[in-house]
Amino acid sequence: xxxxxxxxxxxxxxxxxxxxxxxxxxxxxxxxxxxxxxxxxxxxxxxxxxxxxxxxxxxxxxxxxxxxxxxxxxxxxxxxxxxxxxxxxxxxxxxxxxxxxxxxxxxx
Amino acid sequence: xxxxxxxxxxxxxxxxxxxxxxxxxxxxxxxxxxxxxxxxxxxxxxxxxxxxxxxxxxxxxxxxxxxxxxxxxxxxxxxxxxxxxxxxxxxxxxxxxxxxxxxxxxxxxxxxxxxxxxxxx
Numbered sequence: 001x002x003x004x005x006x007x008x009x010x011x012x013x014x015x016x017x018x019x020x021x022x023x024x025x026x027x028x029x030x031x032x033x034x035x036x037x038x039x040x041x042x043x044x045x046x047x048x049x050x051x052x053x054x055x056x057x058x059x060x061x062x063x064x065x066x067x068x069x070x071x072x073x074x075x076x077x078x079x080x081x082x083x084x085x086x087x088x089x090x091x092x093x094x095x096x097x098x099x100x101x102x103x104x105x106x107x108x
Numbered sequence: 109x110x111x112x113x114x115x116x117x118x119x120x121x122x123x124x125x126x127x128x129x130x131x132x133x134x135x136x137x138x139x140x141x142x143x144x145x146x147x148x149x150x151x152x153x154x155x156x157x158x159x160x161x162x163x164x165x166x167x168x169x170x171x172x173x174x175x176x177x178x179x180x181x182x183x184x185x186x187x188x189x190x191x192x193x194x195x196x197x198x199x200x201x202x203x204x205x206x207x208x209x210x211x212x213x214x215x216x217x218x219x220x221x222x223x224x225x226x227x228x229x
């Protein structure tokens with residue numbers, strides 16, 4: 001079965017750039033979506049189709065996807081970006097969504 | 109505004125039954141799939157299943173097939189997740205979320221606020 005691998009944690013200083021990866025076999029051939037979940041809140045879609053930002057999501061959030069790795073990039077990180085981030089694809093072999101294990105972003 | 113509003117927190121005993129709800133508003137409820145996602149304490153997101161309220165077509169994750177029942181009442185724009193016999197291991201936060209509109213729009217937005225379920229003797 002298809003597996004998505006995320007690092008458990010990423011730390012970044014305010015104002016710097018955070019990169020959160022999501023690994024999967026030939027993930028570049030799939031559409032990857034990213035969610036932000038702040039403590040005590042429901043997940044929020046921040047990137048769809050690898051690179052698309054939904055309305056209301058700051059331009060500081062961007063995505064890329066190639067080969068075996070998709071990446072969520074957060075530029076000029078702010079304290080308010082501290083959250084868990086999850087990648088998601090559609091597992092076509094099982095016909096259902098699949099989430100990565102999540103990455104906790106800590107703003108130092 | 110598109111919104112999903114879930115029912116309130118529940119505290120149940122093992123063996124009891126339960127049904128939680130997710131009410132959609134601000135859009136055509138019958139034309140979007142609604143999914144359910146479990147998040148156990150301190151853990152990640154697990155997809156449970158999905159329903160198309162227009163015709164009640166329902167799909168389950170193999171991990172949850174037979175463990176829960178997903179249903180919908182389109183007359184009141186509400187989807188449901190139910191258990192016939194709860195276990196302590198069902199203790200978790202449960203989210204509903206709307207899938208994108210197109211057949212390939214396999215992302216989820218928005219999400220409900222979550223329903224916390226606690227099962228304890």
